[in-house]
Amino acid sequence: xxTKTHVQTRLNGEDIEFLCEPRQSLLECLRDILQLxxxxxxxxxxxxxxxxxxxxxxxxxxxxxxxxxxxxxxITTIEGVATxxxxxxxxxxxxxxxxxxxxxxxxxxxxASKALLEAEPNPxxxxxxxxxxxxxxxxxxxxxxxxxxxxxxxxxxxxx
Amino acid sequence: MxxxxxxxxxLSTKTYDVVGTRPIRHDGADxxxxxxxxxxxxxxxxxxxxxxxxxxxxxxxxxxxxxSKAEANxxxxxxxxxxxxxxxxxxxxxDRRVTLGELSTDLKYLRExxxxxxxVVFKGQPIAAVAALSPHAxxxxxxxxxxxxxxxxxxxxxxxxxxxxxxxxxxxxxxxEFGEKTGKVSNVASHFQHRLGDLxxxxxxxxxxxxxxxxxxxxxxxxIEPHTCTVNWNKDGRVHVWNSCQGPFNIRDATAEVLDxxxxxVRLTPMEIGGGFGGKFEPYGExxxxxxxxxxxxxxxxxxxxxxxxxxxxxxxxSYIKVKxxxxxxxxxxxxxxxxxxEAGGFPGSPVSAAxxxxxxxxxxxxxxxxxxxxxxxxxxxxxxRAPGATNAEFASxxxxxxxxxxxxxxxxxxxxxxAAKEGTRKSDGTRYRLIGCAEVIEAxxxxxxxxxxxxxxxxxxxxxxxxxxxxxxxxxxxxxLNTDGTVALTEGSPDIGGTRTSIAMQAAEVLGIPAEDIRxxxxxxxxxxxxxxxxxxxxxxxxGYAAYEAAQDVKQxxxxxxxxxxxxxxDSLDMDGGVVQSKxxxxxxxxxxALAAEMNDTGGPIMGRGAVDPKGVGVAFAGLILDVExxxxxxxxEILRATAVQDAGKAIHPSYVEGQMQGGTVQGIGWGLNEEYxxxxxxxxxxxxxxxxxxxxxxxLPMIDTVIVEVPNPGHPFGVRxxxxxxxxxPPAALANALYQALGVRMDKLPMNPGAxxxxxxxxxx
Numbered sequence: 017x018x019t020k021t022h023v024q025t026r027l028n029g030e031d032i033e034f035l036c037e038p039r040q041s042l043l044e045c046l047r048d049i050l051q052l053x054x055x056x057x058x059x060x061x062x063x064x065x066x067x068x069x070x071x072x073x074x075x076x077x078x079x080x081x082x083x084x085x086x087x088x089x090x091i092t093t094i095e096g097v098a099t100x101x102x103x104x105x106x107x108x109x110x111x112x113x114x115x116x117x118x119x120x121x122x123x124x125x126x127x128a129s130k131a132l133l134e135a136e137p138n139p140x141x142x143x144x145x146x147x148x149x150x151x152x153x154x155x156x157x158x159x160x161x162x163x164x165x166x167x168x169x170x171x172x173x174x175x176x
Numbered sequence: 177m178x179x180x181x182x183x184x185x186x187l188s189t190k191t192y193d194v195v196g197t198r199p200i201r202h203d204g205a206d207x208x209x210x211x212x213x214x215x216x217x218x219x220x221x222x223x224x225x226x227x228x229x230x231x232x233x234x235x236x237x238x239x240x241x242x243x244s245k246a247e248a249n250x251x252x253x254x255x256x257x258x259x260x261x262x263x264x265x266x267x268x269x270x271d272r273r274v275t276l277g278e279l280s281t282d283l284k285y286l287r288e289x290x291x292x293x294x295x296v297v298f299k300g301q302p303i304a305a306v307a308a309l310s311p312h313a314x315x316x317x318x319x320x321x322x323x324x325x326x327x328x329x330x331x332x333x334x335x336x337x338x339x340x341x342x343x344x345x346x347x348x349x350x351x352x353e354f355g356e357k358t359g360k361v362s363n364v365a366s367h368f369q370h371r372l373g374d375l376x377x378x379x380x381x382x383x384x385x386x387x388x389x390x391x392x393x394x395x396x397x398x399x400i401e402p403h404t405c406t407v408n409w410n411k412d413g414r415v416h417v418w419n420s421c422q423g424p425f426n427i428r429d430a431t432a433e434v435l436d437x438x439x440x441x442v443r444l445t446p447m448e449i450g451g452g453f454g455g456k457f458e459p460y461g462e463x464x465x466x467x468x469x470x471x472x473x474x475x476x477x478x479x480x481x482x483x484x485x486x487x488x489x490x491x492x493x494x495s496y497i498k499v500k501x502x503x504x505x506x507x508x509x510x511x512x513x514x515x516x517x518x519e520a521g522g523f524p525g526s527p528v529s530a531a532x533x534x535x536x537x538x539x540x541x542x543x544x545x546x547x548x549x550x551x552x553x554x555x556x557x558x559x560x561x562r563a564p565g566a567t568n569a570e571f572a573s574x575x576x577x578x579x580x581x582x583x584x585x586x587x588x589x590x591x592x593x594x595x596a597a598k599e600g601t602r603k604s605d606g607t608r609y610r611l612i613g614c615a616e617v618i619e620a621x622x623x624x625x626x627x628x629x630x631x632x633x634x635x636x637x638x639x640x641x642x643x644x645x646x647x648x649x650x651x652x653x654x655x656x657x658l659n660t661d662g663t664v665a666l667t668e669g670s671p672d673i674g675g676t677r678t679s680i681a682m683q684a685a686e687v688l689g690i691p692a693e694d695i696r697x698x699x700x701x702x703x704x705x706x707x708x709x710x711x712x713x714x715x716x717x718x719x720x721g722y723a724a725y726e727a728a729q730d731v732k733q734x735x736x737x738x739x740x741x742x743x744x745x746x747x748d749s750l751d752m753d754g755g756v757v758q759s760k761x762x763x764x765x766x767x768x769x770x771a772l773a774a775e776m777n778d779t780g781g782p783i784m785g786r787g788a789v790d791p792k793g794v795g796v797a798f799a800g801l802i803l804d805v806e807x808x809x810x811x812x813x814x815e816i817l818r819a820t821a822v823q824d825a826g827k828a829i830h831p832s833y834v835e836g837q838m839q840g841g842t843v844q845g846i847g848w849g850l851n852e853e854y855x856x857x858x859x860x861x862x863x864x865x866x867x868x869x870x871x872x873x874x875x876x877x878l879p880m881i882d883t884v885i886v887e888v889p890n891p892g893h894p895f896g897v898r899x900x901x902x903x904x905x906x907x908p909p910a911a912l913a914n915a916l917y918q919a920l921g922v923r924m925d926k927l928p929m930n931p932g933a934x935x936x937x938x939x940x941x942x943x
Contacts, residue, residue, distance in 0.1 A: 037312070064482075094209065111200045113832075120450025121400050145875040153400070
């Protein structure tokens, strides 16, 4: 009897399919099966945000989503943020503001920040801090991350 | 003069072309796109997954281990126990110590911590391991291993552990007293003393004496990336380790020692590292994955869970501390006495000796006595954590200094400045300071607009504190290889945790007179570069940067020689400055770095520069913090209103990443001060081993962290660099305690100062 489930989904703009065990999380499948290792495992229990992905327009911790649940859905991971033309303004702002040190939390912060700025183009500092409360960073003390998101908001606004 | 406020200020004394600028880091694009490969992102062919079975008891004898059910699992490929690691035979007189970053340990204890043989001394200590086809199968199979334990009473409090009738962790461990082994078996692994001047005479001269006791909880480094390793025991007997670590050579050496292999049989490839803070200097899974790989013939990967991280790695010690200080009416410190008892965890090796060096280090005190105790408790063996040992000790001394300032009626920064250590001041260990920036840091705090800004409203307070950390030098190697387009490949052995590829490349670029972007830095494996001590001790930009400077000088000399060949002149008649080689006498003879690089292969072939250093001119570090808080006297909740961190960097090579270290260290210190703690159950289990329950600071808890970089150049480095990574964590808990005193009128004597602790202090004040 087969032990794996067939899943079709849209990932970073491509229709894809894969086989997984029903107990495997989306994070495991992204990393171990689909070889998209940009989403990171920091806790595997939904408390650090290093595995944040966008699922049908909402940010989720991919370690808390079973892979079989993404059937027919649309996912964007960190690998889907930049374009062939170059980095996303948030990515550029993170670099120019030195908003990363070790970088392990960075993919999650960028995916989460992108969802914020797409919904609210001009958030306050307090709003950014609340939105990013689900993403842990142990290196930066958050100062430069918050500044990078404010900077990115300005860049995205002026690019319109 | 008070400077105009800016959130991030750099008080430079000297400027350069590249050093002191803020280029985009070389690994930046990789790290914002998800391309950077970290420890867990390794997938060699035929990969198996390892899982470690850990002790559910904090203290127990192992009667037997039965692996038969796990072995019968069809997905399992190998099972191992402590019996599969080489046995440690005690050779009298032989030194079997293994260096682990800023700390070191005995080989026997290192092996027992990796896989126990007869006894476990903390909950979470590894006992056995399996390799299986998937992580889930490995986890299931590990649970099928049956262990028969004789459970023993645990001791998890440092003072309880020092008592005569305490449960003994190691029957064979005899207390070391002042460097000599005694015959006494106890949980005190060692006791030492620093003495300076005449303590009794000092206290006799004092008009005001303050003596206080402090307790601090065990805390964890809390890096976001768990420990992970992948090991392939190749058919030729060579062992290849891919992991995420601070010290590739340190862990290569320790892994080889544990496995009884020659160093050359182990190659370690450091992947990108997701934070360390001192906690990634020790081998945990590496020797286990190696043996499982040998047994199965396949590479084996082990990734720790977050709970395994809390229960089996790190932490930094809890402690019991007494500090007594005396000052004259005019404010001169005349005597300081400290008693420091630090948890080692299950095996000896707490950072208490560093704590003893730090406790009074910011001050010139003629008479001092410091007693240090390294004490075994049934908790994970402690590892280094950012300025290891200093934060506990200086939390105690800096709150006593604040109380002295109050009693003397002197401004707390003014009192610190009056007593600030300077060049020539003797520390408690007897050594004298070279040029330091302690007074300059305190002056910059006094001058900052934050210090004199109004702070209105009830239950609000402003606190200050100063911290010291010694920093490290040690060995580093850098190779440079010139390309014919004038770019330069730089190879180094220092894992880049916070932008050091760039701060190292910038130092080579400065010497060569080329942009930082023209240097291409790579962190390479242990077969590909000279011995390099790990990224820790705030040493990387200092020491590996020094090696890059030396390597660039080597390239520069060779470039001059090539130009001399082309022009047929004596090389001593030429000079290279600002990226141009030119004659000292003939203005016609002039060539840019790029033009000369294009001639490389026609003038003798490859140009390579070599830097290999062990610099002794380490520049110690001072940092201070001004902190405003508002405390709720009904709930004990503390809110941070404003923070200004001040630090002497010597010279900030890349100021943005120096600011980042200051901000990150400050916030770790705030977490330690307010929240973080191992809640221990009476049976020795940690009750809060998840991020949810351990609760590190989140973005919402904090304001912006303003910074002031002071530059008092270190004479021991070509650009004046001191290390900047660690010292910023030291002052925050004391600054918080001092701010809470201003806000609520209570003196805090324990960490963390969580709502419960604040309310207890408020209630006892009201009694």
